[in-house]
Amino acid sequence: MDEAAPRFRLGWWWLPIIALLLIGIVAIVLALWLRTTGDLNAEMVRARSLGVAMDWRSLAVPLAAADHPARMRTLLETVKRANPAPSDDDWQAMREAFAAIPAGLAAWDSGVDAEVDGQIRDFPEQPAALIGGSDDPLRLLSQTHDIWESGEAAKDLLMRRSLRGRDDATALADLFARLVRLPAVVNPLWPEPQGLNMAEAWMTHVLRHRTRLDPSTTSRTALELADHLTVAMRQQIAVRPLLLSLALRVDAEPFFRAANIRLPSMMANPFSMRVLPRLGRRAVLARAIDSCAWIAVHGLPATIAGARQASPSRPMPGPLQMPSEMLSLTLECGSCLHCAGEQVPPVQAALLRLMRCVTGLRLLAADLEGAPWPIDPGDPAGGRLRPVLRDGMVIGAYGLGPDGIDGCGDRNKDWCWPLRASLGRLKASDPVKLP
Numbered sequence: 001m002d003e004a005a006p007r008f009r010l011g012w013w014w015l016p017i018i019a020l021l022l023i024g025i026v027a028i029v030l031a032l033w034l035r036t037t038g039d040l041n042a043e044m045v046r047a048r049s050l051g052v053a054m055d056w057r058s059l060a061v062p063l064a065a066a067d068h069p070a071r072m073r074t075l076l077e078t079v080k081r082a083n084p085a086p087s088d089d090d091w092q093a094m095r096e097a098f099a100a101i102p103a104g105l106a107a108w109d110s111g112v113d114a115e116v117d118g119q120i121r122d123f124p125e126q127p128a129a130l131i132g133g134s135d136d137p138l139r140l141l142s143q144t145h146d147i148w149e150s151g152e153a154a155k156d157l158l159m160r161r162s163l164r165g166r167d168d169a170t171a172l173a174d175l176f177a178r179l180v181r182l183p184a185v186v187n188p189l190w191p192e193p194q195g196l197n198m199a200e201a202w203m204t205h206v207l208r209h210r211t212r213l214d215p216s217t218t219s220r221t222a223l224e225l226a227d228h229l230t231v232a233m234r235q236q237i238a239v240r241p242l243l244l245s246l247a248l249r250v251d252a253e254p255f256f257r258a259a260n261i262r263l264p265s266m267m268a269n270p271f272s273m274r275v276l277p278r279l280g281r282r283a284v285l286a287r288a289i290d291s292c293a294w295i296a297v298h299g300l301p302a303t304i305a306g307a308r309q310a311s312p313s314r315p316m317p318g319p320l321q322m323p324s325e326m327l328s329l330t331l332e333c334g335s336c337l338h339c340a341g342e343q344v345p346p347v348q349a350a351l352l353r354l355m356r357c358v359t360g361l362r363l364l365a366a367d368l369e370g371a372p373w374p375i376d377p378g379d380p381a382g383g384r385l386r387p388v389l390r391d392g393m394v395i396g397a398y399g400l401g402p403d404g405i406d407g408c409g410d411r412n413k414d415w416c417w418p419l420r421a422s423l424g425r426l427k428a429s430d431p432v433k434l435p
Contacts (some may be wrong), residue, residue, distance in 0.1 A: 063184035
C-alpha cells in the first residue's frame with residue numbers, strides 16, 4: 001500500500017512575511033487612494049451638468065484690478081500710522097448708534113484723516129467684483145487675510161471719527177458707502193462679502209447723525225447698498241464650488257494653517273490629517289454645488305425658510321459618522337446654532353446674515369421716506385416688520401427669528417433693529433441701563 005504524500009505546511013517564520021506583505025499592500029492602496037482625485041472630478045462633472053461654473057473663465061464675474069491688493073495694503077499701512085484713541089473703552093460705543101462720546105475722544109485726532117479719505121476715494125467706482133482669478137488656494141487665503149484686515153482697519157477708523165462727531169456727516173457716510181462697494185475677497189470657507197460689515201457700520205453712522213443727513217439721498221443710498229450686497233453674495237456663492245474644488249486638492253496641513261483654522265484633536269496627527277479630509281471632502285464639495293445650483297434656479301432666498309432650503313441644516317453626526325464628518329465639522333460650522341444639535345452650513349449662515357443686513361437697510365430707507373416697512377423675512381404669513389415701542393414712541397423694529405415664533409422683541413429670539421434710540425439688552429423695548 002502506497003504511503004500518503006506529506007502535506008505542505010508553512011513554518012511559523014512565514015507569518016511575519018505574510019503580515020508584512022499585507023501591510024505593504026494596504027499601504028500602497030492607501031497611498032494611491034490618498035492621491036486620487038476621482039471623487040472631486042466626479043463632482044465637477046456633476047456641477048457642470050447643473051450649470052455650475054468650475055473655472056474662472058466660465059464664472060462671468062467681474063474681477064478687481066490687478067493692483068487692488070497692493071492698494072489695500074497701502075491703505076492698511078496708512079491706517080496703522082493713526083494716533084491711537086485716548087482710551088480703550090470706546091469699542092462698544094463705536095458700534096452703538098446712540099452712545100455718548102467717550103471721555104477724551106472728542107479731542108482725538110488720528111493724524112491721517114485726509115490721507116485715508118483720499119485713498120478710499122481713489123479706488124475706482126465699479127459694480128460688485130471679486131478679488132480672485134488665481135488657481136492657488138493658499139495664495140487666495142493669504143491675500144484674503146491681508147485685504148480683510150485692511151478693510152476692517154479703515155472701517156474702524158471711520159467709526160471712531162463718526163463717534164467723535166467733528167467730520168462732515170455726509171462726506172463720512174460716502175466713505176462708508178465706498179468701503180461697502182470695494183471688490184470682495186473670496187474665501188472657500190466663508191462665502192460672505194466683507195461689505196456686510198461695512199454696511200452695518202454705515203447704518204450705525206446714519207442713525208447717529210440722522211438729523212444731519214438728507215433723508216432722500218440717504219434712503220436712496222441704503223437701497224443701492226442693499227442691491228449691491230445682494231449681487232456680491234450671489235458672486236460669493238457662485239465662486240465657492242470652484243474655490244473648494246481647488247482647496248480640497250492641496251494637503252490639509254498647509255491649507256488649514258493658511259486659513260488659520262485650529263484643528264480638533266482627532267486631526268492633530270499626520271495620519272488623520274491626510275485620511276479624514278479625504279473621507280469627507282466629496283460631501284463638502286457636493287453641498288456647495290447643490291446650494292449654488294439651487295440659487296441659480298430660484299435666486300437668493302428672501303425668507304429664512306428659503307435660506308434653509310437653499311442650504312439645509314444637518315443633524316450632528318454620531319460616533320460612527322464622525323470620521324467622515326470631521327472635515328465638515330472643521331470647515332462648515334456656519335454659526336453657533338450647531339451647538340443646538342444641528343450643523344448650520346456656512347452658506348445658510350451667510351444668507352441669514354445678508355437677509356438681516358439687507359432688511360435693516362430697507363427698513364432704514366422706508367423709515368427715512370415715511371414709506372411702509374419691508375416684509376419680515378421670518379414671518380411665515382408674510383407680514384411686515386413690527387414696531388418696538390417705548391413710552392408710546394417707536395424706537396425700532398423687530399422681525400421673527402429663525403424659529404418663526406413672535407418673541408415680542410426678545411433679542412435672544414427675534415431680529416431687532418434700532419431706529420431712534422438704543423434697544424434694551426434682553427427685550428428691545430426695555431429701558432437702557434446706564435453703566
